[in-house]
Amino acid sequence: MTRKQRRLTLIGVAGCVLAVALGLVLYAMNDTIVFFNSPADIQAKSVQPGTRIRLGGLVKEGSVQRGADQQITFEVMDAEAAIKVNYKGLLPDLFREGQGIVAEGILESASVFRADSVLAKHDENYMPREVADALKKQGHWQGEADAAPKTQ
Amino acid sequence: MLVEAGHFALALALGLSLIQFLVPLWGARANDPVLMAVAPTTAVAVFACIAFSFLALTFAYLNSDFSVLNVVQNSHSAKPLIYKISGVWGNHEGSMLLWVLILALFGAVVAISRNSIPMRLQANTLAVQAAVTIAFLLFILTTSNPFTRVVPAALEGQDLNPLLQDPGLAIHPPLLYIGYVGFSISFAFACAALIDGRIDAVWARIVRPWTLGAWAFLTLGIAMGSYWAYYELGWGGWWFWDPVENASLMPWLAGTALVHSTVVMEKRDALKVWTILLAILTFSLSLLGTFLVRSGVLTSVHSFAVDPERGTFILGILILFVGGSLALFAWRAPMLKQGGLFAPVSREGALVVNNLFLATACATVFIGTLYPLALEVLTGEKISVGAPFFNFTFLPLIVPLLLLLPLGQTLAWKRGNFLGTAQRLYAVFGISLLATMVMFAFTYGGPVAAPLGIGLGLYLVLGSLNEIVSRAWSKGTPLAVAWRKARGLPRSAWGTAIAHAGVGLTVIGIAATAWGIEAIGSLKVGERLKGGDYEVRLERVIPRVEANYREEAAVLTVFGNGRELGTLETMKRLYVTRGMPTTEAGILTIGLGQVYASIGDAQPDGSIGVRLYHKPLVLLIWIGSLVMAIGGGISLTDRRLRIGAPAPAKTMPPNAVPAE
Numbered sequence: 032m033t034r035k036q037r038r039l040t041l042i043g044v045a046g047c048v049l050a051v052a053l054g055l056v057l058y059a060m061n062d063t064i065v066f067f068n069s070p071a072d073i074q075a076k077s078v079q080p081g082t083r084i085r086l087g088g089l090v091k092e093g094s095v096q097r098g099a100d101q102q103i104t105f106e107v108m109d110a111e112a113a114i115k116v117n118y119k120g121l122l123p124d125l126f127r128e129g130q131g132i133v134a135e136g137i138l139e140s141a142s143v144f145r146a147d148s149v150l151a152k153h154d155e156n157y158m159p160r161e162v163a164d165a166l167k168k169q170g171h172w173q174g175e176a177d178a179a180p181k182t183q
Numbered sequence: 184m185l186v187e188a189g190h191f192a193l194a195l196a197l198g199l200s201l202i203q204f205l206v207p208l209w210g211a212r213a214n215d216p217v218l219m220a221v222a223p224t225t226a227v228a229v230f231a232c233i234a235f236s237f238l239a240l241t242f243a244y245l246n247s248d249f250s251v252l253n254v255v256q257n258s259h260s261a262k263p264l265i266y267k268i269s270g271v272w273g274n275h276e277g278s279m280l281l282w283v284l285i286l287a288l289f290g291a292v293v294a295i296s297r298n299s300i301p302m303r304l305q306a307n308t309l310a311v312q313a314a315v316t317i318a319f320l321l322f323i324l325t326t327s328n329p330f331t332r333v334v335p336a337a338l339e340g341q342d343l344n345p346l347l348q349d350p351g352l353a354i355h356p357p358l359l360y361i362g363y364v365g366f367s368i369s370f371a372f373a374c375a376a377l378i379d380g381r382i383d384a385v386w387a388r389i390v391r392p393w394t395l396g397a398w399a400f401l402t403l404g405i406a407m408g409s410y411w412a413y414y415e416l417g418w419g420g421w422w423f424w425d426p427v428e429n430a431s432l433m434p435w436l437a438g439t440a441l442v443h444s445t446v447v448m449e450k451r452d453a454l455k456v457w458t459i460l461l462a463i464l465t466f467s468l469s470l471l472g473t474f475l476v477r478s479g480v481l482t483s484v485h486s487f488a489v490d491p492e493r494g495t496f497i498l499g500i501l502i503l504f505v506g507g508s509l510a511l512f513a514w515r516a517p518m519l520k521q522g523g524l525f526a527p528v529s530r531e532g533a534l535v536v537n538n539l540f541l542a543t544a545c546a547t548v549f550i551g552t553l554y555p556l557a558l559e560v561l562t563g564e565k566i567s568v569g570a571p572f573f574n575f576t577f578l579p580l581i582v583p584l585l586l587l588l589p590l591g592q593t594l595a596w597k598r599g600n601f602l603g604t605a606q607r608l609y610a611v612f613g614i615s616l617l618a619t620m621v622m623f624a625f626t627y628g629g630p631v632a633a634p635l636g637i638g639l640g641l642y643l644v645l646g647s648l649n650e651i652v653s654r655a656w657s658k659g660t661p662l663a664v665a666w667r668k669a670r671g672l673p674r675s676a677w678g679t680a681i682a683h684a685g686v687g688l689t690v691i692g693i694a695a696t697a698w699g700i701e702a703i704g705s706l707k708v709g710e711r712l713k714g715g716d717y718e719v720r721l722e723r724v725i726p727r728v729e730a731n732y733r734e735e736a737a738v739l740t741v742f743g744n745g746r747e748l749g750t751l752e753t754m755k756r757l758y759v760t761r762g763m764p765t766t767e768a769g770i771l772t773i774g775l776g777q778v779y780a781s782i783g784d785a786q787p788d789g790s791i792g793v794r795l796y797h798k799p800l801v802l803l804i805w806i807g808s809l810v811m812a813i814g815g816g817i818s819l820t821d822r823r824l825r826i827g828a829p830a831p832a833k834t835m836p837p838n839a840v841p842a843e
Contacts, residue, residue, distance in 0.1 A: 037525070037526070037527065040527050041527070041535065044527075044536070044539065045539055048539050048540065048543050048580075049543060051579070051580075052543045052544075052546065052547055052576070052580060055547070055575060055576040055579055055580075056547055056550055056551075056576050058575070059571070059572045059575040059576050060554075060572070062571075062575075063568070063569070063571035063572040063575060064566050064567070064568055064572065065566065065567045065568075065569060066564070066565070066566050066567075067565035067566065067567060085567055097786055097787075099705070100703065100704050100705055101703050101704065101705055101783070101792045119703060120703055120794065121417075121703065121781065121782075121783035121792050121794050122783060122784065124417075124755075124763075124764040124765055124766055125763070125764065135567075135569075164565075
């Protein structure tokens with residue numbers, strides 16, 4: 032093999048691997064990415080039932096109902112809309128009524144959401160960022176009332 | 184007083200780093216040995232100053248000095264001693280201090296091993312290292328000062344985030360940082376080579392132990408973090424493709440590629456420019472990880488405080504060093520003497536393939552991690568790129584690499600024989616295939632991924648074993664002779680085989696998770712929950728009060744196929760000071776598998792929610808990582824690489840090193 036052929040082999044193999052990787056990335060981008068929506072977004076954008084989304088908002092006070100075998104329903108709301116969430120499993124430690132959460136799952140109809148995971152804040156100081164931003168956008172942000180004392 | 188002294192020492196370290204940066208650089212330019220000799224002295228002094236400063240902060244924590252803001256925010260007088268110590272780096276300011284401490288430590292070690300490194304290279308390297316130190320010391324002193332006082336002093340502290348009150352905090356961050364920051368040395372050596380415009384096999388021989396050491400620690404750090412998340416978060420997952428995890432995986436992938444490419448450079452004097460670029464990229468990815476985790480662009484338990492000023496500062500550092508080093512690369516790399524090309528079918532060819540796949544896999548993780556951030560900045564649209572994306576893109580790139588691994592490891596240097604090599608692996612391949620089919624038959628109808636993955640893992644382990652055996656033993660060799668031959672093999676050959684076997688073990692552990700079983704239910708005392716072959720019975724719920732928390736502990740008896748196997752305890756804790764609840768998972772280890780249970784809130788009817796998992800072979804995931812790191816460690820003890828080892832005799836041509 033001449034020097035040139037060897038170099039071409041290397042470039043060819045590298046090109047193939049990169050092309051495959053690019054193809055995988057583009058395909059996966061179309062298929063696996065999940066959009067974040069607040070209840071108001073779902074109405075405004077009329078998200079199709081059956082779509083996989085992340086739903087973020089506040090847990091409505093008094094809406095949490097526990098059924099048999101850890102079957103749980105609650106409502107997630109923002110300033111304009113609320114949506115009913117069904118979930119089977121253990122809720123995270125910092126899940127409380129009136130607090131911000133992010134749930135991931137399938138939108139079953141315009142007002143019912145089936146979650147397969149529910150995330151709350153990592154510790155008591157922070158609101159999930161998406162939820163905080165969504166609330167800020169709607170002008171319902173009460174400031175970082177419960178945030179950690181700022182340094183300095 | 185001590186706190187002020189610590190603050191002062193940090194400022195002094197900044198001043199000394201400036202000297203360490205400027206003087207040796209000038210000395211190397213002017214070829215003045217006196218000026219170059221300033222580098223090692225100042226590097227040790229900088230380390231001493233930062234170490235003093237770190238000890239001063241530790242002392243404030245030990246004494247619960249609540250006149251220091253950092254201690255007030257992250258400590259509590261009732262906190263156990265181990266968390267008072269580890270709490271020093273369980274917050275933003277302290278963890279950055281640990282970061283520069285390790286940075287300075289690496290500089291000091293390079294300074295001490297002066298005999299084995301050419302003077303110019305050492306001077307330039309320490310100067311680059313000092314530049315990084317300056318940037319981070321400035322960051323700490325201007326935006327994240329851990330020594331800020333509060334007046335009047337607080338009576339009691341606000342306690343450490345309960346998720347961090349775990350022995351994991353004592354181990355995970357130091358290991359991870361030694362790995363992350365260790366790559367700064369490879370980076371500094373690469374920049375030094377570019378500044379000097381000279382690079383050769385000696386450079387590779389000097390740099391390799393540093394890279395290998397950093398890589399081994401990063402491996403341990405990531406594995407430890409993964410195990411910690413597994414038992415602490417109570418979700419039973421060991422890897423979430425969370426951006427923070429990806430931030431550590433990217434330097435690991437690039438670092439793994441770097442460890443392999445330096446071998447090629449050392450043995451065959453080739454791949455020079457690529458190795459330099461890879462060294463720069465690896466540390467750039469470490470910096471990127473620091474930015475992602477520390478700036479607060481991600482919400483996570485790792486981002487202690489959200490402060491835009493800090494984020495901007497780290498972004499500035501990131502741009503300066505990545506941009507600066509890449510500009511240096513673009514300017515100087517064309518001047519470096521290119522190494523020779525080589526045959527595609529050869530050990531070095533295989534290592535190129537390794538680099539190609541690892542770098543590409545790293546790029547896909549990079550895209551998946553940064554795309555959502557970029558999209559949000561550009562369009563405001565919020566998306567999440569989760570496990571499905573990474574499984575879809577990362578796995579197809581890693582699996583072929585793993586399939587080729589035993590082949591590449593067996594190929595000869597320079598000119599390999601593909602068929603001959605494949606023949607040496609017939610038996611290994613056959614056994615693995617057979618094992619896969621048997622597992623298939625026994626678990627028919629179950630997940631397909633598990634037998635396939637375990638077969639792949641087995642192939643890797645046996646392939647590594649085969650490599651050692653075939654080099655020591657051939658038909659007719661008495662066992663005693665074979666044993667002596669095996670012991671006589673270079674340590675780096677052993678290290679390679681062990682590290683690759685570790686990869687195989689981890690693959691087996693990961694694949695076996697497909698056989699895992701999950702069950703959820705509400706239990707009253709005496710009731711049972713069944714998950715696959717395993718079953719738990721809730722025995723009792725015990726309330727307890729400890730120094731800084733109170734908890735409800737559920738005691739569960741575990742049955743396997745009706746036989747009692749033992750008990751486990753899972754807790755729901757409430758940390759009083761922060762009013763924060765946490766879940767502590769209960770784990771019963773059975774062989775290499777685990778029965779894992781965690782509890783939820785108590786229900787009005789007196790029952791509690793229980794989540795039960797059975798995870799077969801799950802421990803192999805972390806045992807495999809440990810084995811990988813041990814392999815790296817053994818490779819480090821190779822005579823050739825020992826730091827401070829005398830250089831090989833001049834009469835020996837570079838290619839006379841026995842090919843492996």
